[in-house]
Amino acid sequence: MKITVLGTGGGARAHIARLAELGHEVHVGTRDPRATLARTESDMMGTAPFGSWLADRPGIELHTFADAAGQGDLVINGIDGHNAVAALSGAADQLAGKTLIDYAVPFLYNPDIEHPWPTPWGTMPTLDPCDSDSLAEQIQRALPASKVVKGFVTQEQETVVDPKAVGGGDHTMFIAGDHADAKQAATDLLTAYGWDDVLDLGPLVSARGMEMYAHMHSAIGFALGFGTRFGVKVVR
Amino acid sequence: MKITVLGTGGGARAHIARLAELGHEVHVGTRDPRATLARTESDMMGTAPFGSWLADRPGIELHTFADAAGQGDLVINGIDGHNAVAALSGAADQLAGKTLIDYAVPFLYNPDIEHPWPTPWGTMPTLDPCDSDSLAEQIQRALPASKVVKGFVTQEQETVVDPKAVGGGDHTMFIAGDHADAKQAATDLLTAYGWDDVLDLGPLVSARGMEMYAHMHSAIGFALGFGTRFGVKVVR
Numbered sequence: 223m224k225i226t227v228l229g230t231g232g233g234a235r236a237h238i239a240r241l242a243e244l245g246h247e248v249h250v251g252t253r254d255p256r257a258t259l260a261r262t263e264s265d266m267m268g269t270a271p272f273g274s275w276l277a278d279r280p281g282i283e284l285h286t287f288a289d290a291a292g293q294g295d296l297v298i299n300g301i302d303g304h305n306a307v308a309a310l311s312g313a314a315d316q317l318a319g320k321t322l323i324d325y326a327v328p329f330l331y332n333p334d335i336e337h338p339w340p341t342p343w344g345t346m347p348t349l350d351p352c353d354s355d356s357l358a359e360q361i362q363r364a365l366p367a368s369k370v371v372k373g374f375v376t377q378e379q380e381t382v383v384d385p386k387a388v389g390g391g392d393h394t395m396f397i398a399g400d401h402a403d404a405k406q407a408a409t410d411l412l413t414a415y416g417w418d419d420v421l422d423l424g425p426l427v428s429a430r431g432m433e434m435y436a437h438m439h440s441a442i443g444f445a446l447g448f449g450t451r452f453g454v455k456v457v458r
Numbered sequence: 459m460k461i462t463v464l465g466t467g468g469g470a471r472a473h474i475a476r477l478a479e480l481g482h483e484v485h486v487g488t489r490d491p492r493a494t495l496a497r498t499e500s501d502m503m504g505t506a507p508f509g510s511w512l513a514d515r516p517g518i519e520l521h522t523f524a525d526a527a528g529q530g531d532l533v534i535n536g537i538d539g540h541n542a543v544a545a546l547s548g549a550a551d552q553l554a555g556k557t558l559i560d561y562a563v564p565f566l567y568n569p570d571i572e573h574p575w576p577t578p579w580g581t582m583p584t585l586d587p588c589d590s591d592s593l594a595e596q597i598q599r600a601l602p603a604s605k606v607v608k609g610f611v612t613q614e615q616e617t618v619v620d621p622k623a624v625g626g627g628d629h630t631m632f633i634a635g636d637h638a639d640a641k642q643a644a645t646d647l648l649t650a651y652g653w654d655d656v657l658d659l660g661p662l663v664s665a666r667g668m669e670m671y672a673h674m675h676s677a678i679g680f681a682l683g684f685g686t687r688f689g690v691k692v693v694r
Contacts (some may be wrong), residue, residue: 224592232612272669284471321667330495332554346590346663346666348589348590349516349589352588352589353584353585353588353589353673354582354584388693388694389693389694392693393691393693396674398677402503421678421681422681423674423677423678423680423681424677424680424681427582428673428677430582430673431670431671431673431674431676431677432615432674432677434589434667434670434671434674435667435671435673435674436667436669437664437666437667437670437671438632438659438667438668438670438671438674439591439667441660441664441667441668442632442657442659442692444659445657445659445660445662445664446692446694450694451694452692452693452694453692453693453694454690454692454693455629455689455690455693456678456682456688456689456690457624457625457628457629457681457688457689457690457691457693458624458625458686458687458688458689
């Protein structure tokens with residue numbers, strides 16, 4: 223299958239590598255491919271430059287967002303939450319009719335803070351939108367011809383692509399969306415990643431809770447100790 | 459132990475009954491005890507009048523909020539989120555120095571809607587405060603001499619007092635607060651209720667995520683079918 227991943231950060235790389243491993247034809251989108259490939263320094267999170275990462279993975283192609291979106295039959299959005307609506311709107315034609323899985327958390331972008339993640343517990347992240355709207359709903363409104371699924375957002379992407387690494391895989395992944403066929407495509411992908419328990423939370427309005435869960439996720443992460451991998455299982 | 463429960467709704471009754479069963483001396487607070495006892499009709503949620511419920515439970519005393527707060531060594535707040543700060547502020551003296559466990563979700567009160575719970579999925583609840591503050595932090599600021607613990611809020615109270623009823627009890631309860639001794643008191647109570655896994659999410663700022671989880675909790679509940687009991691387990 224031809225699958226597009228939009229974004230080149232750590233989460234996007236987890237999907238790119240795993241999708242290639244599963245035998246898919248992977249296309250990657252970035253704002254400016256030449257600028258992305260020209261970077262030679264690790265970023266502030268310690269993530270290696272994408273060019274050197276890609277050099278070890280032949281067969282994966284880097285395009286602009288729009289060109290990459292045009293290639294895939296299914297598209298995974300890994301663009302930062304605060305840039306996502308604008309960037310995706312520029313690829314609306316290429317995304318029309320396609321399943322678009324969005325896992326971004328819409329952290330409120332503050333240019334005075336280098337990254338929005340809290341230190342325990344000095345700075346708490348805040349979200350925009352929140353509570354009465356969600357990023358996923360904003361994306362769906364901006365791209366009415368696409369089929370948006372919110373998914374993957376309640377987990378680190380490294381665990382999304384490798385669920386068995388936590389508790390033998392005995393935990394739950396959530397999806398929501400207004401298009402049943404797109405949710406089935408997302409579920410099929412999650413099953414291929416190794417998920418046994420994918421819980422459909424209904425229409426896209428449930429993305430609000432999935433995005434707002436970012437607060438709980440970070441609090442649990444800090445409670446367990448930074449870097450501890452964990453999952454949440456819906457026990458019923 | 460002398461334990462006070464503020465509130466007479468379904469959640470409060472779950473605690474009152476269980477605490478009495480565990481042998482505690484239970485004091486219950488309500489705004490106007492005579493008015494509470496005078497009610498003879500079930501409310502819109504189908505909850506029976508408190509007077510008839512209480513009549514079957516000898517030894518449990520009903521007081522005003524302040525008088526009830528003065529009786530307990532530990533206090534559980536089951537007052538509706540939108541009334542909690544005002545009602546608790548009126549009992550600040552009686553609550554000074556005490557552990558105050560708050561499980562309210564601060565649903566935004568809309569007098570035009572009979573109750574704030576969503577129908578799948580016509581009306582989604584919204585929260586006030588949300589994201590950059592929490593009800594628990596508001597209560598702690600309003601009652602600086604009390605020791606507020608946010609807890610119980612990620613579950614139906616019927617399951618909080620009887621965790622073994624779901625998955626044999628193999629799920630997780632969360633607490634947060636700025637006072638270690640108060641969190642220990644809350645943990646001891648949860649252990650008596652039957653909880654094996656109580657996860658301390660750190661300072662009270664983590665109450666934001668616990669309250670915001672209400673969206674996920676309701677979405678999961680609707681996905682599983684209204685009335686299905688479930689828990690969430692942190693798998694690590």
